[in-house]
């Protein structure tokens with residue numbers, strides 16, 4: 001459905017995209033996550049045909065985005081991270097106004113507008129003024145509007161930011177329904193847990209490059225192994241240190257009071273093997289736990305790795 005290959009984009013001297021690759025298959029809800037300034041909005045504008053890259057290949061729903069830019073708007077529904085001001089326009093009038101831009105008039109436009117408002121749970125707000133809606137409701141209205149021309153790919157820039165947990169849950173259910181209707185969805189955020197609840201796949205972007213992609217489970221596994229493993233001992237501390245220094249999966253060994261903290265890149269099986277080595281060697285372990293996960297630790301590990309590769 002979507003293929004970006006080696007896409008570059010500079011704004012003057014600022015490099016926004018630095019060889020970005022993205023592949024999204026039909027029916028995926030792809031979470032695009034990265035810190036502020038990583039290049040998410042730039043990439044989404046290029047995919048939507050709102051901005052041209054300096055170089056690279058962009059293919060969206062079979063369309064070469066660089067050669068047939070004008071066709072993209074039919075294939076894509078873009079929901080930006082801001083909502084304009086619509087003085088004196090009611091929700092149903094707003095929908096019909098945007099319908100008219102796509103050439104829909106009269107009863108047909110009214111019927112479709114109501115169906116889409118129903119899909120995003122806004123039917124009861126049809127007569128309300130747009131400017132009086134809450135942020136979450138405006139997000140949903142924007143989503144309904146972007147569906148008017150029946151696009152194949154939906155692009156949502158930071159839709160969950162500023163939503164309370166209940167509104168986020170509702171958004172997740174709406175996206176699930178849209179997926180069942182055959183839509184492919186690209187959704188961005190700078191908060192990984194926010195996206196993980198909604199998505200089938202995740203791509204992590206940093207400094208204009210994709211640094212990690214995979215299913216939500218894969219990303220969480222990677223994230224967990226980025227978190228320090230903290231081992232507490234009651235006896236034979238020295239032997240524990242020797243074992244850790246010999247283990248190729250252990251790194252960044254730090255001694256804290258009666259415990260040792262390490263970066264351990266192994267899976268659960270390898271963790272169990274490490275624990276059993278301690279026991280066989282007479283090291284008395286009183287606790288063996290992963291610290292709580294955070295996106296920051298994942299980024300730190302990924303970027304630290306990149307810097308090491310460069311030096």
Ligand SMILES: Nc1ncnc2c1ncn2[C@@H]1O[C@H](COP(=O)(O)OP(=O)(O)OP(=O)(O)O)[C@@H](O)[C@H]1O
Nearest residue numbers: 011014015016035036037038039040041042043190
């Ligand atoms: N119109 C512009 N002119 C100059 N620099 C820009 C422009 N738009 C973006 N940039 C720069 O390009 C880089 C990528 O910005 P972009 O908005 O794509 O990131 P982002 O991941 O969407 O960030 P955020 O999460 O803060 O919205 C940043 O360094 C930003 O300052």
